Amino acid sequence: MQFIDLHAQQDRLRTEIEGGIADVLKSGRYILGPQVAEFETNLAMFGDAQFATGCANGTDAILLPLLAWGVGPGDAVFCPSFTYCATAEVVALAGATPVFIDIDRDTYNMDVNSLKQAIADVKAKGELNPKAVIAVDLFGQSADYDALNPVVREHGMKFISDSAQGFGTTLNGKHPLHWADVQTTSFFPAKPLGCYGDGGAITTNDEELCKALDSLRVHGKGTDKYDNVRIGMNSRLDTIQAAILLPKLAVFADEIEKRNVVATRYTEGLAGVADRIPTVMDGVVSTWAQYTIEVPDPFAFADALKAEGIPTARYYPKPVHMQTAYEHYPVAGNGLPNTMDCIDNIISLPMHPYLSEEDQAKVIAAAKSALA
Ligand SMILES: *Cc1c(COP(=O)(O)O)cnc(C)c1O
Numbered sequence: 406m407q408f409i410d411l412h413a414q415q416d417r418l419r420t421e422i423e424g425g426i427a428d429v430l431k432s433g434r435y436i437l438g439p440q441v442a443e444f445e446t447n448l449a450m451f452g453d454a455q456f457a458t459g460c461a462n463g464t465d466a467i468l469l470p471l472l473a474w475g476v477g478p479g480d481a482v483f484c485p486s487f488t489y490c491a492t493a494e495v496v497a498l499a500g501a502t503p504v505f506i507d508i509d510r511d512t513y514n515m516d517v518n519s520l521k522q523a524i525a526d527v528k529a530k531g532e533l534n535p536k537a538v539i540a541v542d543l544f545g546q547s548a549d550y551d552a553l554n555p556v557v558r559e560h561g562m563k564f565i566s567d568s569a570q571g572f573g574t575t576l577n578g579k580h581p582l583h584w585a586d587v588q589t590t591s592f593f594p595a596k597p598l599g600c601y602g603d604g605g606a607i608t609t610n611d612e613e614l615c616k617a618l619d620s621l622r623v624h625g626k627g628t629d630k631y632d633n634v635r636i637g638m639n640s641r642l643d644t645i646q647a648a649i650l651l652p653k654l655a656v657f658a659d660e661i662e663k664r665n666v667v668a669t670r671y672t673e674g675l676a677g678v679a680d681r682i683p684t685v686m687d688g689v690v691s692t693w694a695q696y697t698i699e700v701p702d703p704f705a706f707a708d709a710l711k712a713e714g715i716p717t718a719r720y721y722p723k724p725v726h727m728q729t730a731y732e733h734y735p736v737a738g739n740g741l742p743n744t745m746d747c748i749d750n751i752i753s754l755p756m757h758p759y760l761s762e763e764d765q766a767k768v769i770a771a772a773k774s775a776l777a
Pocket of ligand 1: 462463464465488489491492541567569570591592593603604605
């Protein structure tokens, strides 16, 4: 059994994907070929956005808007610690200071009270300028944008939705971009919408920002790439990856539905078995990048499942604020108790749209016997 079975999806889309790659090979337009623009149009439509900009990966997708807004030294950018390191990494790369925020104990997403506390702390100290907030749609679930947005706006900050795991999630029928200035995503192969290499994208409704992002991803180009009006990067989505993503995006809504069927089966099978199963907020449709539970001893649990041929993974046993490179950055006043409380117990189960009922029954049975 695979943790994420990419071959099952390939079997469904092989003709379209191989045909798309062959077209790119023939056309010779490997950099920003027409498939990139076509994919950007479709992605924007999917995410209810006016504009989408492809880039090299999901990390650059967060960095590029920070650069466009001039976020840098002296600025505080608030983000969770219970996330992949890239969320905070880009803040430091831009020269700004990541300030780590605690999570809601049930959803694992940014806690609004911890955010308020951290903003108050930063303002009281007076050394940093509160500049932006990066909310993460962890494990595929929309952050609580309704609660976070008024706080972000009250302090005149920019708002990024890091949807590397959650692109496609909705809250009350709306995509995160309804609240955020930009929604960013990653097409790393294992993400819900993945390609066969690295890739990323930014959606926005801000036309000026979209133009700045288009410039920044090509070395700060002006009228052409030999006219440089700002310091930029080389961060484009490859044409071949766009060609792979086009047919994948066409079935993505269906795959999100399939992921939700799988998640519901886990939830029915594991309620009362694991210490915690995922809590989905009212009004949220998750993309289920991960199905993460909490158990008393995740190492013993992983061994028991491995013995049955079932892979597991742990996201994230060491939160970013405890990583060597990040331990000197500030954390919200109370020291992130909810983050610290979950990290010793979390473990994620196989999750992908094509997980068969039969395989899933095996996972649930193995989990039950490991936790008996
Ligand atoms: C994967 C991920 C990223 C980075 O995406 P890459 O494409 O690997 O650069 C950023 N944030 C989160 C929450 C992620 O899961």
